[in-house]
Amino acid sequence: MQATGLDRLNAADADEARALLLACAAVPRWADEVVRGRPYASLEDVLDAARKVADPWTDEEIDAALARHPRIGERAAGGDRDAEHSRREQAGVAGADGDVVRRLAEGNRAYEQRFGHVFLIRAAGRGPEEILAALDERLDNDPATERRIAAEQLREIAVLRLEGELS
Template identity: 35%
Template structure:
């Protein structure tokens, strides 16, 4: 869809398109209120500005809209039907990972969730499963107040990539 088409969507359709990019209700509402936007650069800048204005609770809400990296594909497909193609593409390298790496990712995800209270968020685009596992392990030593900021930054990257996908779909 073009930016012109996005700008001309009725508010419910616009909200639905934006929800595919970021699962935070507050972010979607804030973004809808800004439309129409002048150009893609302004859209991307506002996406980050609005994301950074949110509360930690809003960030955590967005995190719940992501499939667990290396998780059960069938269950994830059902839960995340509207973004499943994007998430699968973003995590494509996980499908080619060794069983050992997949098991390590699954165990690491569980440990991460127990420590931080939300699933491991990483912009998986262009990363191998081994790279994601290494990032997960490195981030386990972070303090919760630092890790939430890192996870929020990763969500912002994901949102921007997905906004680009909306504009090219």
């Protein structure tokens, strides 16, 4: 019988388990707390723990996690796991037409000027037009509202990545 991803997480040494979690979100405290919670009885238990530990993340943790994310529409460089996650999550944007790509690039620039960090959205399962509409809408947010939304999106991404790693 082959071990499940959850079995591997539960049995991994702390450094290996921490590395897996950091590839889901570059937030060391979060990764450490989820690792300390092992062993988990079910996939849902570990995902619940990951959600709980991530809410809230500090501003510094949000900034660290955001710094690891590429702009929407740009291909993540490198061979590490978080870059692989980003490329897979943004696959739907990769085939966008030239006008959408241009509008995403312009929106990314405007967003970064307004908020000081990359625009982040859970891209998995969303098409380029939906992402562009969300970007346009979120440009109207005040900084506090946008910070809260970016943190929510980071949590969603982290948990989806962890679920993918363990499924």
